[in-house]
Amino acid sequence: MFLLSRWEKIFFSSLFVLVTIGWDARPAEAAGLSISPTVSSLRVGQTVTLTVRVDSADKTLNAVSGSLSFPVNLLEVVSVSKNNSILTYWVDEPVFNNVTGSWRFEGLVPNPGWSGFSGQVASVVFRAKAAGRAIVKFDSATVLANDGLGTNILQGLSSAEVAITTAGMQTPRSTSPTTGGPAPVVSSPTHPDSHRWYANNRPSFEWDLPAGVTGVNFLADRFANSNPGASSDGLLGNYTYGQVSDGRWYFHLRLRDASGWSDISHFGFNVDVTKPSALTINLIPRLDLTMPTAKLELAAVDKDSGLERFEIAVDGTLVATVAATSSPVEYELTSLKPGEHIIAVRVFDQAGNELADSVNLLVVALDPPIITDYPRRLMAGEPLKIGGQTYPDSEVIISYDVSSVAGSPIIQHVFSDGLGRFQVVLVDKPASGLYRIVARVRDRRGAESLGGIPVEVMVIEPSWWRWGTTGIKILSVVVPLVALGGGLLYLFYYIWAKVARLKRRVRRESHEAEQALHGAFDLLRDQVGEQVVRLQALRSKRELTPEEKKFLTDLRQSFNDAEKYVRREIIDIEKQVD
Numbered sequence: 227m228f229l230l231s232r233w234e235k236i237f238f239s240s241l242f243v244l245v246t247i248g249w250d251a252r253p254a255e256a257a258g259l260s261i262s263p264t265v266s267s268l269r270v271g272q273t274v275t276l277t278v279r280v281d282s283a284d285k286t287l288n289a290v291s292g293s294l295s296f297p298v299n300l301l302e303v304v305s306v307s308k309n310n311s312i313l314t315y316w317v318d319e320p321v322f323n324n325v326t327g328s329w330r331f332e333g334l335v336p337n338p339g340w341s342g343f344s345g346q347v348a349s350v351v352f353r354a355k356a357a358g359r360a361i362v363k364f365d366s367a368t369v370l371a372n373d374g375l376g377t378n379i380l381q382g383l384s385s386a387e388v389a390i391t392t393a394g395m396q397t398p399r400s401t402s403p404t405t406g407g408p409a410p411v412v413s414s415p416t417h418p419d420s421h422r423w424y425a426n427n428r429p430s431f432e433w434d435l436p437a438g439v440t441g442v443n444f445l446a447d448r449f450a451n452s453n454p455g456a457s458s459d460g461l462l463g464n465y466t467y468g469q470v471s472d473g474r475w476y477f478h479l480r481l482r483d484a485s486g487w488s489d490i491s492h493f494g495f496n497v498d499v500t501k502p503s504a505l506t507i508n509l510i511p512r513l514d515l516t517m518p519t520a521k522l523e524l525a526a527v528d529k530d531s532g533l534e535r536f537e538i539a540v541d542g543t544l545v546a547t548v549a550a551t552s553s554p555v556e557y558e559l560t561s562l563k564p565g566e567h568i569i570a571v572r573v574f575d576q577a578g579n580e581l582a583d584s585v586n587l588l589v590v591a592l593d594p595p596i597i598t599d600y601p602r603r604l605m606a607g608e609p610l611k612i613g614g615q616t617y618p619d620s621e622v623i624i625s626y627d628v629s630s631v632a633g634s635p636i637i638q639h640v641f642s643d644g645l646g647r648f649q650v651v652l653v654d655k656p657a658s659g660l661y662r663i664v665a666r667v668r669d670r671r672g673a674e675s676l677g678g679i680p681v682e683v684m685v686i687e688p689s690w691w692r693w694g695t696t697g698i699k700i701l702s703v704v705v706p707l708v709a710l711g712g713g714l715l716y717l718f719y720y721i722w723a724k725v726a727r728l729k730r731r732v733r734r735e736s737h738e739a740e741q742a743l744h745g746a747f748d749l750l751r752d753q754v755g756e757q758v759v760r761l762q763a764l765r766s767k768r769e770l771t772p773e774e775k776k777f778l779t780d781l782r783q784s785f786n787d788a789e790k791y792v793r794r795e796i797i798d799i800e801k802q803v804d
Contacts, residue, residue: 259279260278266389294329301390306322306348319331328365360390362386363385414493427472445477453480454480503529508522510522518673602682602683603685612681
């Protein structure tokens with residue numbers, strides 16, 4: 227039998243997990259370990275729970291270990307816990323030692339490991355033993371990556387401060403005299419209003435550093451007039467706490483220069499990051515389930531900032547916001563339609579934290595009206611009347627639509643008499659079509675029914691009207707056709723007349739041209755004849771030369787040929803026109 231060292235246990239346990247399950251081999255990135263709350267305040271004898279958390283959003287881890295120390299003169303460990311831890315396999319159970327002032331833990335997460343923000347590792351409950359300022363810090367720690375190599379990806383550690391006072395004490399630090407210099411002005415970008423509550427447990431504070439300041443001293447605790455002490459915390463112009471527990475806090479600040487410490491500024495701030503608890507939605511029993519109303523009794527608890535308001539929604543629609551001025555708060559829902567409803571309630575505290583819950587509520591529908599009197603067939607133009615039976619002195623809502631008319635149903639209202647009878651004329655002169663009629667009822671309490679069994683009424687036109695309508699339909703087709711045919715005939719006639727007139731004009735003009743041609747050629751022939759006679763007279767005196775004889779012969783022939791050609795062209799034009 228032999229004992230393994232702490233690191234040997236981690237190595238072999240990690241090797242066992244990786245061999246049997248596998249690993250995620252990716253490059254290692256940074257992780258951080260912190261203790262929350264970062265700042266807390268309590269009196270001697272009180273307890274506080276500090277929790278170790280790990281941040282590893284960029285890399286999957288599979289092992290975490292740590293060793294922490296605390297001042298044994300101020301604190302003692304009451305218990306340690308691994309409840310709700312991300313670690314599922316423990317190499318060493320979380321242990322503590324109140325003599326040496328230490329506690330440690332070692333654990334593994336099997337493949338695929340864990341990644342994320344603010345993962346809970348282990349917690350410890352301390353009891354305050356004496357007044358003072360106790361620092362709980364890491365002496366050593368590791369965060370191993372799930373990369374098969376056991377790479378330590380830890381790059382950040384943070385400690386926690388516990389301010390302890392005795393009953394009646396106002397400061398956990400030593401006091402020092404002031405010189406009467408003015409107190410510095412402190413502001414907070416995260417918690418600007420000292421009277422309001424904020425769902426932010428990382429408060430930030432800012433102040434100016436005048437020339438000549440050599441020291442800054444600050445403290446946050448539960449007391450309004452604490453003195454932060456005489457030890458400088460550095461030359462800082464702002465400070466942000468990592469994680470502060472819920473409750474009313476005060477930030478105290480003083481500055482030091484060559485003349486000494488200034489007066490102290492006290493800045494109150496309120497932190498509440500915890501949602502309200504124990505939201506109760508109580509439905510007051512209803513004797514009549516058809517009632518469209520329901521009373522709610524709402525109660526919740528918030529230990530820090532206190533409750534602010536309740537928001538009530540019905541089937542996903544916000545219907546009311548009620549101030550949480552008392553507990554419980556009563557509210558009555560009205561105008562609920564028949565059916566099952568989801569009543570959702572959200573309660574908000576003064577810091578805006580919320581808690582939600584819901585209940586189901588059933589509203590039973592009334593019996594729908596019965597339409598007993600209605601015509602199944604009706605001539606167009608005759609009044610459409612219906613009648614029926616329902617609850618006495620109630621409103622009957624009748625809706626109907628017509629097959630021949632597109633659109634939403636038409637709604638009409640009528641009241642029943644003391645015996646529950648109702649009668650209404652839906653349409654004075656209904657047009658033809660199929661009428662589909664549905665009725666529902668609303669009584670004097672506002673309770674409603676669903677729609678009843680629909681009835682149908684067929685409205686038809688009279689026979690003579692149908693024949694007339696048929697004739698109109700026929701004429702509506704024939705008349706346009708006749709008009710179209712007449713138009714075409716007129717068009718043909720118009721074109722024919724235009725062509726005939728053109729032919730006559732061309733024939734007349736060609737005839738006139740022919741006559742003019744004959745006249746012109748006759749005139750030319752006469753003139754040429756005169757010249758021929760002269761030439762022949764000349765021949766009696768002398769013999770004509772061969773050239774003159776040929777000229778006379780050619781001239782007669784040319785005139786005859788030209789006349790024949792022109793006459794032939796005129797005849798061709800007349801043929802084309804015909």
